[in-house]
Amino acid sequence: MNYIATIGDREIKVTVEEVGVARYLVTGEGKEHLVDAHQVQDSIWSILYGTDSFEVDVQGRDEEYEVLIDGDCYKFSLMNEQRKALIRAGRKGAAGKALVTSPMPGKVVKLLVAEGEEVQTDQGVIVVEAMKMENELKSAVTGKVKEIFVKEGEVVESGAKLLLVE
Amino acid sequence: MNYIATIGDREIKVTVEEVGVARYLVTGEGKEHLVDAHQVQDSIWSILYGTDSFEVDVQGRDEEYEVLIDGDCYKFSLMNEQRKALIRAGRKGAAGKALVTSPMPGKVVKLLVAEGEEVQTDQGVIVVEAMKMENELKSAVTGKVKEIFVKEGEVVESGAKLLLVE
Amino acid sequence: MFRKILIANRGEIAVRVERACQEMGIRTVAVYSEVDRHALHVRCADEAYLIGPPPAGESYLVIDKIIDAARKSGAEAIHPGYGFLAENPTFAERCEKEGIKLIGPSAHAMRTMGSKTLARKTVRAAGVPVVPGTVEPIATEEEVFRVAGEIGFPVMLKATAGGGGKGLRLVRGEEDLRSSLRMAKSEAKSAFSDDSIYIEKYIENPRHVEIQILGDRHGNYVHLGERECSIQRRHQKVIEESPSVVITPQVRAAMGKVAIDAGRAANYEGVGTVEFLVDKEINFYFLEMNTRLQVEHPVTEMVTGVDIVKEQIRIAAGEKLSLRQEDVKQTGHAIECRVYAEDPDRNFMPCPGLITSLRTPGGPGVRDDSGVFEGFEIPIYYDPIISKLVVWGKDRQEAVVRMKRALGEYIVTGVKTTIPFHIRVMNNQHFLEGNFDTNFIDKVFFQEERERELPHFHVAVITAAIQLFLDERKQAIARRPVGAGEPASLWKYSSRPGMPKFR
């Protein structure tokens, strides 16, 4: 099976083939590796990469992966080739659009912008409080505030849409 | 619901009534207790017996219970009233009969008795080896070896019937 | 000695106090809110009382409910832990009125030291060096501008009732003063329901070093040496160690003496911590005194062998200190890493949730003071601390590698934790050299992290690919509409620390 990993602007193609019980032949960037992979504890994998032993914590939601190894966090998107092709199509015309979502459950303390207002990349747009800490969320793009989905004082879930910049 | 706990030759009647979320009114030997019971971790219960807090490890197979509290092991049989009545009936005529079973997975090293042989209570009847330790199992009753279910060298599971003394 | 003690707290510190009590043969009484029925401090206590709904304001902070539980249980003393009611003089007075011994200093001492301004006045009178600034809370914006002008920028705005880095704002120039004041006041209001603020000269790149003191009611005081607490983010300690690489025996003795003087000045009884700012020339200035058991007390326990919580309980019971200054010896080196349910790769956003699996580190020289277990759900209502991982080594070098080793063994899944952050700090050259100040994390560390290349990118991708391969084979997963992947993929992606670079 072929997969495409995207990290920043770089893409890596990975091929996975099962060659035994929990053993895989993995090809990445031309190199072949025999990998012995066991999911030993929840999201923790014990990996023998050749004979090198790693403990790998794989957390993925949808196509976004966050992988922890020795305290380093590797973030990338990963999907199979066909899926990747679809996404490319879907992305058309969506450039410069950014939905600001709440990264944790909390309470909206303050809206720092109004609908229609121009914002710059990394400009603070909203303040969300969780566990008595106020966190200012920033816009990822430059554009105009298209829509605001929440009110001040509103309690929001993790991942809740807060506002849309276009 | 009414239950009978049997410990040695003593019986205790216990009544359990649910009076709220994870809260029970329990009556035992005339006394009433409000119990807040939460199964917090596998077989571990967090019990508030009134306001006294206990961690209780309940292991039961069939009607035989082994309960650990503060390092003490409480062993008793427990079943509801109707079930208890059935057992009483079933037990008739079975007195003095004892099935010796293997308490762990292992290998039968030596049979110390033959079928038809007379044995005394606590007399060694068979040697089972597990993890390089030889364990001599004893008869719980005095009687005659009715049947032997295993051969020397045979590998047995935990709980396997070894021999019957009657 | 007390026969029964109520612990008016939750989480790791409640468990820590229960452990001390159990070892002293004292019966423990836990209190818990509705979300804490399963919590470790309830499971490990001898008795437990429900004190209300999840918000601390309706449970752990309600004096009447704590007192009521103490009365019902017949507890002779209350240990407040840290946070919640630990430094609340009203609570101290109430306990006194009820004839229940509060394990801590008098209401008077709390008031004196609790108000930063009064504290500065008091200790200055006792000859303790302090940082230039106001000693009174500031009433008006105008005054803030005037005073800032006098002592000169940069200045610190501080909540009079502050602590834990809340209601703190650094202001580098006049232009930011107004907005910072607003934020500081609002944070102070929500955290301490008191928005009064004072202002102080800001010492550039200071170290934060504190002295642990013990004092009994018979007038005996000892100090247990220093803790180096300069590793902070957003002015909140995350890594502490003892001894500090910059403190010489002479400076240690001087700071110890001054700390004890500060304690005496407030007739301090119990265990307390005097915090100092230390500048490049190792001049030290009184910052504040914490009139409670400190989160980071274990590092001192590891190097001195003194069980601070047991001492605290003995002192409260009226006993004399069990040790004199000359008995106190620092042996080896100890480091503590605070493990929080926060995402270090998303600006330490809190991540409450269910702990789906856990592997705690072990082996020589490792101590884990935890408040959780596998299957516990970290509530959103309280500070998201999971545990304090502490190690001892014969010297700093061994302590650091041991901490790194222990952090590597520590597995917590289901919630994001600061464990990866701590591993990266243990690998940082400046940290290894002991070359840092209170700005290290925010100013130096994250910059360097951004530049760092990550070594095992292939293993990461390959493992994820294998998991996806197996997932896909298991079932065709219902997918979200095309394009909906964006929010996550755009969320502050560009500024994530630890991003690998490719050349």
Add this chain to the structure above:
Amino acid sequence: MFRKILIANRGEIAVRVERACQEMGIRTVAVYSEVDRHALHVRCADEAYLIGPPPAGESYLVIDKIIDAARKSGAEAIHPGYGFLAENPTFAERCEKEGIKLIGPSAHAMRTMGSKTLARKTVRAAGVPVVPGTVEPIATEEEVFRVAGEIGFPVMLKATAGGGGKGLRLVRGEEDLRSSLRMAKSEAKSAFSDDSIYIEKYIENPRHVEIQILGDRHGNYVHLGERECSIQRRHQKVIEESPSVVITPQVRAAMGKVAIDAGRAANYEGVGTVEFLVDKEINFYFLEMNTRLQVEHPVTEMVTGVDIVKEQIRIAAGEKLSLRQEDVKQTGHAIECRVYAEDPDRNFMPCPGLITSLRTPGGPGVRDDSGVFEGFEIPIYYDPIISKLVVWGKDRQEAVVRMKRALGEYIVTGVKTTIPFHIRVMNNQHFLEGNFDTNFIDKVFFQEERERELPHFHVAVITAAIQLFLDERKQAIARRPVGAGEPASLWKYSSRPGMPKFR
């Protein structure tokens, strides 16, 4: 120093050695059998090599496979841990031949001390006091009867190659001699594939006290004081502590000197343990020398602050001892409880199986050297040790209450463990008084346990009833045929320890 070390072992001791290597910056190579792919020592290693099927005889004991893995990985040294090949001179010679450093003493020293009879000869020549008995393995039954007659009953039958309590039999009178000899030989055969036996005078109610020694190849020796190992069941240590309540500084010095003399007599290099029997009058007799790292080494580490495994590795690398005798100080008191997957309420029957949940103890003074994790399946092929729980206290009293506290926090479900047994020992009056010998568990403790009333019978029954109530409500469980409940209910019921009594 070595750059890479292969650990020819599994379980907690392999993990312990890996921890030392990691902290020394040495790369670790694990070996594993087919059932150990998930084992902690594989997960925590830098590299791992499969060496065959589960039975030790086809994997961990196969010298060729270990050597092959070492060669492939480029390991410069091999740490054997304890058990398996740890005291196998053939293996030592093979390593030498291959140019791989075995972290342990020479084959010669192993042979000398490995044969109990040769060991007795050697140390006796060096002036070390030994117990009366044969120095040669005994050939015939007749000879056994003759020698037993000479030295007089009670006598001990011992496997010449023995260790870990296997192939050991106490014989009180002539009538039992024949059958005991058969059992001893058959156990010795299966455990060491060598059924040669020797005979010794049996010292009534001795204590078992051992001295930890370190020796480098430059002729320097130190001892790290004693370990009290009298708490045994079936002649196997289960609880160890340091210091011993009966050893005075004078006796300690004398035993230490004799232990070092014994080491010198065999040109001993590395870490080793000299075991002594100590009688009522505190006379001590050489019992045997263990030419390996000892299971119970952590208690010595806790009171001396010396990392014995790191010292062992440095010695193997040719370094001089990092400490002299006068640097060695015992501080406080340490106790170790060996946690096994055994059922203490069924005569310590082994209970291999899946660990379904785990909560390891923490807090001050607690060290857990574990080889497992939640979700690990303890294989039936090896010794069923789960972990070694070790505590430190400022004195024995604190160490005991702390151990009791830590044991109470220790939760292992899915398999039976010896944790409850250890809690009961910590509560036993004789143990608290330090008043015991090697017969304590088998002769005194279980007797007293049988008499003891259990305090929380009602809570036990009520909790079980609530569980049954919920089970029944969930579904009508398919029940077994009537009467089949008997086996469990009759299995040695009458002699279970800890049975409550009703009056």
